[in-house]
Amino acid sequence: MLRPLYLLETQRILASAVINTDDTPVTLLTPGQGPGSRQARFWIYRSNQVGACYDAFAFTDDRTRAGPDEFLKDFQGTICGDCYSGYVNIEDVTGGRIRFSACNAHSRRYVHNAREQQPQLSSQVLALYRALYDIEERGSRLDDVARLLLRRRESVPLMRQLETLLDGSLARGLLPKSKLGSAIGYLRNHWDALTRFLSDGRLPIDNNEAERALRRIAVGRKNWLFVGCHEGGERSAVILTVIASAHRHDLDVWAYLRDILERLAKGETALEQLLPDLWKASHPQQVRTFREEEREQRGENRRYQAAKRRLESLRA
Numbered sequence: 001m002l003r004p005l006y007l008l009e010t011q012r013i014l015a016s017a018v019i020n021t022d023d024t025p026v027t028l029l030t031p032g033q034g035p036g037s038r039q040a041r042f043w044i045y046r047s048n049q050v051g052a053c054y055d056a057f058a059f060t061d062d063r064t065r066a067g068p069d070e071f072l073k074d075f076q077g078t079i080c081g082d083c084y085s086g087y088v089n090i091e092d093v094t095g096g097r098i099r100f101s102a103c104n105a106h107s108r109r110y111v112h113n114a115r116e117q118q119p120q121l122s123s124q125v126l127a128l129y130r131a132l133y134d135i136e137e138r139g140s141r142l143d144d145v146a147r148l149l150l151r152r153r154e155s156v157p158l159m160r161q162l163e164t165l166l167d168g169s170l171a172r173g174l175l176p177k178s179k180l181g182s183a184i185g186y187l188r189n190h191w192d193a194l195t196r197f198l199s200d201g202r203l204p205i206d207n208n209e210a211e212r213a214l215r216r217i218a219v220g221r222k223n224w225l226f227v228g229c230h231e232g233g234e235r236s237a238v239i240l241t242v243i244a245s246a247h248r249h250d251l252d253v254w255a256y257l258r259d260i261l262e263r264l265a266k267g268e269t270a271l272e273q274l275l276p277d278l279w280k281a282s283h284p285q286q287v288r289t290f291r292e293e294e295r296e297q298r299g300e301n302r303r304y305q306a307a308k309r310r311l312e313s314l315r316a
Contacts, residue, residue, distance in 0.1 A: 001264040006238040008271050009245055012052040013045055017077040018202050020046040020210040021068070023084075024217050027226040028061065028233065037226065040233060042217050042240075043067060046210050053277060055213050055244040059233035072098060078200065080207050082106050083190050102193035104129070105206035110186055114179035122180060128162045134306040136205050140299070148201030156198055163191070216244060249276040250291040255283070 013019060021044060028040035043058045060067030065086030072079070078099040081087055087100045108129045115122040135154050139147040166187055174181040187194065197203040217240070227233040246256045260274045272278060280287055 001261060002238050002242050005260065005264075005271055005274055006056070006241050009054040009241060009275065010045075010056045012275075013047040013054055013056050014072070014075045016047040016049040016052045018048070018200075019072075019075065019077065019079050020044075020048075020204065020207055021079055021081045021087075022207060022210040022214055023063065024214045025063075026217070026221060026233070028230070029226055029228050038062075040227060041067070042214070042233075042237065043071070044210050044213055045071065046213060048209075051277075053245075053248060054275075055241065055248060057217075057237040057240040057244070059227070059230070059237045061230060069093075078196070078203060080204055081210070082207060083186070083193070088190065088193065099196070100193050101196040101200075101203045102190045103207035104132070104194055104197075105208050105211075107183065107187050107190070107194060110183035111180065114183055117178065118174075118180040121174075124165060125162065125183075128158050128165075130309070132158055132205065134309060137302055137306045139201075142201075144201035146201070148199075151198050151201070159195055159198060162187075166191075213244065216240070246276045249280050250288045251276055251280055251283075252286040252288060255286045259283075 023041045023043045025039050026042055027037050029037050039062075041060050041063050043060065045056045045058065047053060058067065058071050063084075068086055076097050078101050079087060079090070080101045080103065082103050083106065088102075090098050090100050108126065111122050111125045111129075115126070132155055135150060135158075139150045142150065166184055174184065176182070176185060197205050227236060242257070242260075243253055246253045256276065256279060260268075260279070263274065268274065273282070
């Protein structure tokens with residue numbers, strides 16, 4: 001019953017200009033085949049476009065690019081994610097239909113992990129990234145055009161400084177296989193994709209939103225442990241999509257599911273009215289307003305800390 005709603009949400013996500021994507025492993029039982037189980041994947045595809053703010057999940061038996069290629073076959077725009085091999089050359093494979101924007105949180109994390117071995121060199125890169133993220137925090141409340149102008153004015157010079165570091169003193173004398181050497185190599189190899197956000201105000205600087213959204217699977221996996229069959233994985237993806245999209249709109253998920261399942265069982269055909277954002281507008285009593293308040297408070301705290309750091313840097 002939920003599959004038509006899943007397909008509608010998926011279609012709206014694929015009609016967006018920007019999609020965030022990520023994946024996580026799950027054990028798939030394969031009785032009678034080899035050791036009896038193998039590693040499969042759940043994928044998330046997430047849009048922030050008005051009218052398409054949903055999280056769609058997909059299930060595949062493996063991590064080959066066939067899964068994302070099939071899901072994205074009708075998509076035209078930019079995908080944001082980690083530097084998975086199926087994405088880094090997707091622009092060439094699709095003839096420019098899909099572009100790829102890489103996650104700067106990954107590159108920053110690799111440098112951060114090397115700070116104990118190379119504290120002085122690592123700190124230079126991390127300081128630039130902190131400044132970049134402070135700019136993103138200020139731009140989070142702007143529209144796409146204003147955010148792009150802010151990035152061109154302030155972020156582009158910082159990325160040029162970072163590029164100079166990578167090509168100059170930072171890289172000299174580093175062993176390529178050291179932690180920092182590997183991090184620098186990652187930055188260099190994916191530089192074009194890592195800087196793509198500078199040319200489009202709709203693109204995020206990283207893929208953290210999709211990564212956080214996958215936590216529901218990481219936490220749930222500790223309880224249900226495995227997927228029993230391929231069909232079970234696909235059914236799980238449908239259910240996860242409906243639940244995650246409802247939760248994203250701060251709904252009482254149980255009340256939402258109960259209502260839409262009753263209506264679908266009775267033959268409801270107006271699927272648009274069952275989308276979580278439209279259902280939310282007609283059921284204000286089922287909205288968990290405290291979630292929005294908590295997000296706003298976290299955002300205010302981040303902005304305060306960013307402003308405090310800028311003031312300290314000016315004083316220094």
